[in-house]
Amino acid sequence: VFAGLAQAPEDPILGVTVAYNKDPSPVKVNLGVGAYRTEEGKPLVLDVVRRAEQMLINNPSRVKEYLPITGLAEFNKLSAKLIFGTDSPAIQESRVATVQCLSGTGSLRVGGEFLARHYHERTIYIPQPTWGNHPKVFTLAGLTVRSYRYYDPATRGLDFQGLLEDLSSAPSGAIVLLHACAHNPTGVDPTLDQWEQIRQLMRSKSLLPFFDSAYQGFASGSLDKDAQSVRMFVADGGELLMAQSYAKNMGLYGERVGALSIVCGSADVAVRVESQLKLVIRPMYSNPPIHGASIVATILKDSDMFNEWTVELKGMADRIISMRQQLFDALKTRGTPGDWSHIIKQIGMFTFTGLNSDQVAFMRQEYHIYMTSDGRISMAGLSTRTIPHLSDAIHAAVTK
Numbered sequence: 001v002f003a004g005l006a007q008a009p010e011d012p013i014l015g016v017t018v019a020y021n022k023d024p025s026p027v028k029v030n031l032g033v034g035a036y037r038t039e040e041g042k043p044l045v046l047d048v049v050r051r052a053e054q055m056l057i058n059n060p061s062r063v064k065e066y067l068p069i070t071g072l073a074e075f076n077k078l079s080a081k082l083i084f085g086t087d088s089p090a091i092q093e094s095r096v097a098t099v100q101c102l103s104g105t106g107s108l109r110v111g112g113e114f115l116a117r118h119y120h121e122r123t124i125y126i127p128q129p130t131w132g133n134h135p136k137v138f139t140l141a142g143l144t145v146r147s148y149r150y151y152d153p154a155t156r157g158l159d160f161q162g163l164l165e166d167l168s169s170a171p172s173g174a175i176v177l178l179h180a181c182a183h184n185p186t187g188v189d190p191t192l193d194q195w196e197q198i199r200q201l202m203r204s205k206s207l208l209p210f211f212d213s214a215y216q217g218f219a220s221g222s223l224d225k226d227a228q229s230v231r232m233f234v235a236d237g238g239e240l241l242m243a244q245s246y247a248k249n250m251g252l253y254g255e256r257v258g259a260l261s262i263v264c265g266s267a268d269v270a271v272r273v274e275s276q277l278k279l280v281i282r283p284m285y286s287n288p289p290i291h292g293a294s295i296v297a298t299i300l301k302d303s304d305m306f307n308e309w310t311v312e313l314k315g316m317a318d319r320i321i322s323m324r325q326q327l328f329d330a331l332k333t334r335g336t337p338g339d340w341s342h343i344i345k346q347i348g349m350f351t352f353t354g355l356n357s358d359q360v361a362f363m364r365q366e367y368h369i370y371m372t373s374d375g376r377i378s379m380a381g382l383s384t385r386t387i388p389h390l391s392d393a394i395h396a397a398v399t400k
């Protein structure tokens with residue numbers, strides 16, 4: 001019955017890893033997916049995560065029962081505090097409904113489906129460009145996806161004027177997806193002053209913010225600093241949605257652990273919102289997995305472990321910053337034509353190189369370097385050992 005089925009294309013990001021795995025070359029480098037690697041090019045399990053897992057395993061009262069539909073209650077509370085701040089008025093006033101979801105993607109999808117069912121405006125504006133999965137997640141959730149200008153290829157920076165214009169002409173009440181920090185794929189974030197202008201504009205037009213926070217701690221190395229944009233929007237008392245992921249900042253990629261929080265107008269509304277979120281989740285996957293959320297809760301509730309985590313997180317962020325400098329220096333040494341200062345100016349896990357899809361294909365073909373076709377490279381996949389090879393490849397691609 002499926003004989004007539006067409007072969008589906010590989011995913012533009014995860015498909016890069018599929019192609020990389022098939023390549024027998026010993027010099028191959030995977031800079032596609034945003035996943036942290038050590039200097040030795042190996043995946044990293046944080047020491048604090050290992051410690052938390054050991055504690056969980058040694059706990060004789062540990063069971064494998066179903067979690068509630070909304071997930072681990074302790075995890076939900078701690079996640080909301082992590083992003084909104086311990087003294088957040090919205091938390092103190094019990095105006096936040098938080099549900100544990102399957103990492104960032106699952107949180108976005110549950111939030112999208114909730115909005116499609118219960119919110120009066122079904123159009124969501126996403127930045128141009130954005131993470132390739134965003135339009136698919138929201139379209140399948142039942143929303144209409146439009147974009148707003150975000151990145152200016154000429155300056156390799158923010159198109160702030162374009163952003164303001166596009167949000168100004170969005171219909172009142174429209175949903176707006178915002179990357180909380182370390183914008184993926186560009187590595188370009190608004191300044192705090194620009195965030196404030198965005199906030200004022202959005203609130204004046206009743207645009208509903210839907211934040212995606214996949215890199216808290218990766219932009220500045222500080223969890224609180226990276227949450228500043230979000231906290232500005234919570235401080236004004238307005239409503240918003242927040243999708244959180246622990247994939248990158250705790251290295252829990254495959255555990256699929258994240259949270260969706262909806263900041264509501266009152267505690268009473270938050271209770272009803274949570275009840276409706278349960279109706280979205282139950283037929284989708286019933287209830288979320290227990291292990292990853294237990295690891296996160298163990299770390300977040302213990303001040304020693306929390307501090308240990310922040311040190312390890314900063315270590316990852318610092319290694320990425322050092323990769324930026326080394327790549328920039330290597331291109332300078334080679335005299336590679338062009339201004340490469342954006343490599344050190346952009347923040348977070350990625351550099352949006354400006355290389356076009358032909359140059360990306362050339363680098364894959366000739367140098368076995370794998371990256372997404374939009375020219376994004378995951379700086380977290382680089383090491384001192386692989387930088388000369390990447391620099392040679394970039395130099396050859398732009399001078400060929």
Ligand code: LMR
Binds near residue numbers: 032035133
């Ligand atoms: C990425 O952009 O590389 C990550 O968010 C991983 C993913 O799922 O695409």
